[in-house]
């Protein structure tokens with residue numbers, strides 16, 4: 001007996017220890033991204049890569065008819081009466097239920113501040129006034145790694161919602177890791193609004209959706225339950241895209257609420273296992289994404305440095321080309337002008353340069369001078385201007401050809417190499433270590 005008790009205690013201790021490992025991993029990953037100095041988000045932003053920090057918890061969205069047992073499920077999971085239950089039809093908004101250091105209730109604005117990922121919700125008019133957060137200190141089950149989003153009970157007909165409830169739920173569905181749909185056997189199991197939403201969510205997020213027959217203890221006999229399930233499945237299958245083979249709908253109920261002593265199987269523990277599985281997947285995904293993001297940043301730096309050294313070479317070539325054109329721009333007109341003068345102002349040149357030098361020039365420039373001499377005197381000014389024009393053109397070409405693109409400074413290149421080294425060495429090694437811790441803990445769990 002005492003052995004059993006001890007075993008249970010050690011299992012519990014191990015449980016809380018594993019929870020801290022998982023919590024720690026997600027928290028550290030989050031910090032690697034959000035650190036104000038060396039966070040990946042900041043690094044990536046400076047390189048023109050958009051990156052989002054991973055979340056520290058998974059989000060479970062609960063939807064279903066009014067009174068389907070959504071709030072009761074959250075209270076059961078958290079093991080604390082956080083959410084009001086059994087309220088008569090009244091508009092309730094969205095409530096984020098999360099764990100924290102002290103029991104507190106937050107308003108809509110504070111909620112969006114706490115969950116920047118959900119900021120787009122603000123665009124739905126009026127919804128902020130109907131948002132709230134309940135922080136509980138509970139550490140039961142895997143609650144420290146879960147945020148539940150309780151939604152208003154869905155009803156058909158004249159019920160007026162103070163905001164576009166369908167739109168808000170679809171938004172939340174995009175951001176949730178799991179979407180639980182509760183159908184209860186007594187109420188309006190086949191509420192049109194619920195079915196329409198399910199259909200729309202299913203188009204995008206079929207893999208996140210889980211269907212449950214809630215309050216199963218109230219469904220009467222097994223045959224009644226089967227009939228209710230058949231009806232729901234049939235209704236779902238009528239809708240496009242929901243015609244899944246092997247459609248699964250576990251029956252669940254809150255054990256303490258089974259006042260009639262129904263002996264229906266309760267699969268509520270499977271819901272917990274599913275949450276746990278999603279947490280584990282999220283941790284693995286987060287670590288894999290971290291590695292991928294590091295590689296992406298390193299690759300981007302590699303590309304930028306490569307482009308930069310190409311630009312550097314191009315600049316060098318451009319400068320050389322510019323100098324060559326510039327030289328020609330100066331030389332050709334000079335030679336032409338000389339020839340022009342030789343052919344027209346021979347006497348003047350001779351007195352200026354002396355006989356010898358003029359003769360040498362004549363050897364090289366003679367043919368050109370003869371060519372120029374053949375030009376009729378009327379056109380000689382034209383020729384002169386053409387030569388000057390040509391020189392100007394050459395200089396313009398030189399300026400154009402030598403235009404360079406900006407390159408990184410030596411300091412910038414050095415900084416980029418440091419960042420590359422940081423993500424490839426420091427961050428990736430850290431990721432490896434976190435993965436090791438994650439796996440070790442799973443092995444330990446299996447050993448128990």
Ligand SMILES: Nc1nc2c(ncn2[C@@H]2O[C@H](COP(=O)(O)OP(=O)(O)O)[C@@H](O)[C@H]2O)c(=O)[nH]1
Nearest residue numbers: 066067068069070071072085086215253254257
């Ligand atoms: N018998 C039974 N009653 C339940 C169960 N879950 C919830 N209820 C009751 O159903 C009513 C509506 O539950 P609530 O959680 O407020 O539903 P919500 O509108 O979906 O949040 C409450 O009176 C609960 O006590 C259950 O598993 N079994």
Ligand SMILES: [Mg+2]
Nearest residue numbers: 070071084085
């Ligand atoms: Mg409720």
